[in-house]
Structure formats: structure tokens, C-alpha cells
Amino acid sequence: MSQPEVSQPNRSRAARLLASVPAGWLEGLAGSAVLLGLWELMTAVVFPGRHVVPPPSQVVAVMFHDGFYLSSLGTTLSEAGRGWLIGNIAAVAFAVLALFVPRLSKTLQQFGAITYCVPTVAIGPLILIFAGPDATKVAIAALSVFFVSLIAWMTGLRATDQASLDLVHAYGGGRLTELVRVRLRAALPSASGGLALSAPAAILGAIIGEYLGGTHGLGVAMVSAEESFQVARTWAIGIVATGVSGIAYGLILLVVRKLGGDPQVGTVTGAAVHDRGARRSVFTRAGRLAGPAVSLGVIVAIWALALKAFSLSSYFAKSPAAVWSFLFKGPSSTAHRNAVLQALGVTMHDAMLGWLVGTGAALVGAAVLVQLPRVRAAIFPMVMTLRSVPLIAMTPLIALVFGQGVTGVTVIAAIVTFVPSLVLVASGLESAPPQAIELARAYNLSSMGTLVRIRARYATPSLFAAAKIAMPGAILGAILAEWLITGSGIGHLMAASLIGSDYGVLWASVVVASAVSLVLYEVVGSFEGVAQSRLAS
């Protein structure tokens, strides 16, 4: 088979390799090298004698010694891979259904949002009863993937241009032809972004599942290393998990590009869909309330029926009625409610503080990225790496560096917030129409002035889009951190109730935490809509 490269016989392998590396990666590499150097220096200067942060050289040595945890990696990737596939297949099915039955679109999206808002770390022990050890990890991975992919596919399937559709119709094509011939192809850029972004999410889900126990797996190895005080190994496993997540993400993007796609990560990062078609009439506002009500009803019905079908013991499997009675009707419901709400208050405080910090950092970061394209090339790969960090693997490490108190929780909530906000706001800043920028230049507006006066305006909807996703994300991150490291908040309440076999508290906490996240998602989402319609008008 003849290759185009034949025409350049003198190009060395290295040169060809370099040429095949997308632009900006060299800067990215340089940025990462600087970071590593700083780390090595820090361990020598800031943390000497402490057992918290081992120098990277030592971490790398352990990593090589342990053979990169291949058997563990295989297990985790198998769980994550199956979860990723199942989650994406379900997402495609839902997205296609939403396309054919537009009236269901909102409800299906809310159903997805609910799966996103439920703290998987807390429902893992419950899924285990239904699914068994292996399937539980797959299920948690699938759950972690579903919403990200759903939004990506829904956005993508709607992205078809009318001309292509008209062509199909002109040739007598039905809706199915339309779907197969035009829409699926048009969906690829957005969908492939979702496919890529959901890979790290699936790995994170699998690792969360592995905290329930197992013989192999990165999560299992992580717990063991942590417990037996093997600090360098703990870091090594965390880095392997991060690296693999990053590679999975990159590979999927690469495959899509090879297939001729043009993945749009920006628009779906953190799974924010811009409801461009949504009209803000009184009618749709009422619909905004009806949608969640319907999806909640469906969830509650599935929940009640599942318990009935499996005839599970009521000591741990609490029905919707039991949770209602626990919180509102039973003899000590007031005390229960107070305990849950008090814990929730702590969580909300920490999560929102983290959200503020993360958003603030993202705003500054996005401005810098837009103003200084070279910095962008150096930093962006690292930002995406941060996106791939399996939170559960890094939570204990963050706690060790930042302490076990509020700071650790806030840092984790901030990290969860930072990445999607940065990417979305940056793309929002860049979405300002060239004419507007030209006009600003004509009026002699400085680059900074353009940023503040023009670009910021166009980035407002993105800010809300980011918040819609990041607020529930920050809450989930805070819950995870509380579960693992601090002795307060609703995450801690969940962990303590599991240990104390107090499943009433566990179920109630899960329901309340999910509900609050969902409400935030909806409220911010409506702000996003308003901001968008203002921009359009």
C-alpha cells in the first residue's frame, strides 16, 4: 500500500513523529515539565521531612517497580469500558427518543440531570445488593457517563442544518433516513466531544465502585497503599489513574479526528447544553416546573417498583414512603430533618465557597487564555488533565496537602468547578462575533477594553451554563470529600449512617442532596436561558 509519506523519504522518524503531534503540544509539554520541576523542588524545600508529598522521581521509581499496576489497570479499564459503552448507548437511545418525541426532550434531559446529581459514592452500597460486586462498578461507571453523553448527543442531533434535512425530504426520505443519513453524521462533532469527556468520568465511576471492595483495580490498590502508608505508591496509583483517563480522552478525540470528525469539546465540556431553541414564554416557564415533576415521578415510581420486585429487606431498602415518613411524618421526623438539614448546610457552605473560588479562578484563567494564545497552548493540556483526575483518587492526597478541614473540601469543590467553567467561559469569550471585535478596534478600544466591554457580554450565558453544571458538581465533590476526609457535612452523615446501619438517614440524605443539586441545576439553567435571550435580542 502506498503512503503519502513516500514522497518525503528523507524525513526522519522523529521528525515525522513531531509533525504528527498537533500544534500546541510542544508548549503543553514544556508547561508540564515546568510543573514537574516545581513539584520536585517543592518537596525538597517546602515539605522536607513530611510524608505528604513525595518527589516525582520517587513516584516514578515506584511506578516502574510496580509495573504500572497493569493487572489493576486492566480490571478498572474493563469496568470503566463497559460502563462507558452502556452509558453511551443509553444516552444515544435517550437522545434519539428526544428527537422523535420533542415533548419528552425536557423530561429526558431532567432524568439525565437527576442521574448526574445523585451522589454515586452513597448509592454504591445499595446498587451492590441489586447488581453484585462486578456489575456494581460497571453500573456506577455507566451512571457517571450518562448525563455528559446525553447532553452531547442531544446537542449534536439538533445541530443538523436545515438544508441537508430539506434535501432528505425532497428525495422522499422519512425521519429514519433523516436520522441515519444526516443527523447522526452532523451530531458527530458534539457527540464525539461527549464520548471523549465521558471516558475519564467512567474511570472515576469505576474507581468509586472499587472502594466497595475487590481483588484487583486501581481503587483497591489505592486504598491498600494508603492504608499501609506507602505514600509514593499512593501518588503513583493516582497518577496512573489520571494518566490513563487523559490517554482515554485523547485517544477517543484522535480516533474521531481520524474518522474526519471535528470534536467540539468546548461546547459540551462539563456537559452544558445551550438550549438555543428554547423560548422564554410563560408557557415554557410552567413547562420548566412540569418537566422536573414528571421526571421525579418516574424516578420515584422506578424506585418503589424496584424495591417491590426484588422484595428487599426493609431494614436497608427504604421505599419513597419510608423516606417521606422519616423526614416529615414519623415520630422523630423533626429531629431527622434537623440532622439532615444541618449537615446539608455545612456541605452547601463548603461547596458554594469552592464554587466561588473555582469560578473566580476560571474567569481570570479564561481572560488570560483569550488574551495570550501562547499561554493557552501551554496550559490547556494541563487543564484537560485536571479534568481527567479521578477525584476519588486525589481526594486523600488533597486532604493531606490542604488539611482535613474545610480547606480540603473547598479545594475539591473548586477543582470540580474550575475546569468546565474555564473551558466554557473561554469559548464564550471567543464567541463574540468578529464584526463586534472589528468595530471595537475601529473605535480604538484596547485589547483589554474589548475583553471587558465586548467579549464579557457574549460570555455571560456560558458563565451560567458552567454554573449549571458546576454547582451540582461542587456539591458532589464536597460530598465525596466529606465522605472520605472530614467529619462534617452530609457526606459524612452518609458515611456514618452506612457504618451505623442507619439506612433511613442514608436514603434521606441521598434524596435531599440530590434534590438540592437538581433544584440548583434548574434554577441556574433558567438564568442561563434569560441571559441567552437577552444576548439574542
Added chain:
Amino acid sequence: MSAGSGIEVPESTSPLGTSSSFMSAPLSRRKLFKRAGAMALGLAVGPELLAACSSSPSTTSAAKGSASLADVSIQLNYLENVQFAGTLMAMSKGYYKDAGLNVTVLPGGPNLAPEPVVVSGRALVGVTHTAEGAQAILNGAPLKIIGAAFQKSPTCLVSRASNPIRNPQEMIGKTIGVSDTNLPIWKAFLKVNNIPPSSVKVNTVEFSTQPLADGQIDGLIGFYTNEPIILDLQGVPTYAFLLADFGYPIVDDIYIARSSDLADASTRKQIVGLMTGEAKGWRAAFADPHEAASLAVYDYGKSLHLVFQQQFESVKAEQALVTSPATASHGLLWMTPETVAETVKSLALGGTNATPGMFTNEILTEVYSNGIIS
């Protein structure tokens, strides 16, 4: 930090660490897990099916050979290390097979509660912490406590030898790390020693010894068989005292099973077989701690990257807690009326109102009907 921490590899590579068991044992386990998977498929249909599925083979267990082995599972509350030395030895020595059982070991982890797994029938027997198991029963879990691995709980307070906490009174004014798991125990321990909770600062820690080594905390509630050994081996000398020696006597790592399975003749027989394997396994572990540690490090817990010396020292430390004058005369795992009474009293201090009726030696009585294992 001590050089090379984390890449500790024991000089003493065990005979088991070499190719023979390396190859054969993991393979047989893989088969086991396949079986477990097949069983799980059946299980998805419902708990009733499990009873049918797991009891049917036992009716034919008179016939020898692996085909007649009954498939059952045991749910541990943590990863497969020497905390379950008895289980690992029973697997490796074939004690479960001798009892007509094909046992799948379900390892636990920090986020796992064993009780629902047993109640739902996914495991025939579970190993759990005493307060957690008793609380589950109080909340309506139809379970019985059928044995206790640790006669004396290994729960201890470990501190740095350079800044030792030698008794409960010395905790006052210090910062102590307590995991969620140990919070009820901690509260009870303070109460019994008349220490006001406000006088000790508590940090939540989760399965990590780092905060103690780094001085973020002065003491840590841990397992006598884990944390002190881990820290000593990493070059952080420690001082540790057992909570049991200061007013908080309690059994730990209790075995639980469903009441309905105790009442059913065929599942009861399987439980007796499983507990026979456990008792024999523990005896074998103390007879050869080196092998028990090797099994955890090189075989069953291979992916956990355990440190051999830690595991070896742990088995030796466990012996003093699992065996006692009572087990010498009644057999391992046995719960005398006195231990039960002490345990119930200690649990009550932590707000768990357990009753002696939750504990039963009926299975162990059958296990030891032909002579005790101690």
C-alpha cells in the same frame, strides 16, 4: 521521609511467592470468580432463587468431586489481607472444599456494609464490626452473630513513641484521628473513661497513617494489628494501647448469617461447613504465620501491593487477640457468656443497645461436635 518508602520489598521471598503457587492458585481463583459471576446472574432474579440455587447442590454433596460442591460466598468487611488470615488459609488449604463448599470470597472496602449483602442472600456469611452488625439487627436486619474472630478487639490508640499517649487520660488536650467506622467506639470509649468529648480534638481520618506520621494528629484510633506495625516498619516508632485494656472490652470481626439460613437444614449445614473452614484456617495461620502472610502478599492480595513484613507481623499480633483461655477450652471463634456480656455492655456505652440474644454459639457447637479446633 525514609528513603524508598513505598517500594518496600521483603528480602524473604516466600516459597509460595515462586512460580508454583503464583501460577496455580490465582488460576483456580479466577475460575471461582467465573462461577460467582454465573451465580450472580441467577441471583439477579431474586433472593428466592439464591436459596434454591445454593441449597440444591448440598443435597448431592455426598458424592465426592468438585461438581458436587455447593457454591457459597463469604463477604468480608475489608480487602483480602491477613485481617482475614483464617479465610485465606482455608481457601489455600482446601478446608472449605473438605466441607463440601466452593467458597467465593467477596472482599470489602472502605465504602462497604456487609450486612445488606448477607441479608439479601448474596453472601451466606459476612464478617463485620460488632457495633455495625448489632446496630443492623436492632434496625431490623434478620441476622444472628454466630462467632467472633477477635476475642479482644484489636482497636487501639496508637501514638508516636516520641510523644506517647499511654492511657486514656493522656488524650486530653491532644488531637486524635478517628475514622467514621470507629466513631461509635470512640464515643463509648470516652464515656467509659469519663473523658469529656470537648477535651479531645477529633479529626476524621480514613484508613491512612500519614496524618499521625506527619504530626497533624497526636494519636490515631486504629487496629493493633495494622497501624502500629505499619508505622514502626516505616521508621516511625509508635506506642499503642488496646481500648479493651481500658474499660472497653468487646469482640470484633464478628461472623453474621441470616436467621432463616440458620433455620433451614441445608443452608445451616453450609454455614457449619464454612465456619469449620474458618476455624481450621485461623489455626493453620497461627501455626504458620509466614505462609498466611505469603498468601496475602503474593497470592490473594497480589494486586494490593502489600508489604510482606507488615503482614507477617500482623498475623503474629493477631494471635494474642484471636486466641484466649476461652478459645483454648471451647474452640476458636467461640463467644462465652462473659465475653458476650462485656461486649453488650461496651456496645451500650456507644448507644447500641445490643442483647445477648443476638449472639449464638449454635453453629460453633456443631462445628466442634467432633472435637474443638483451637
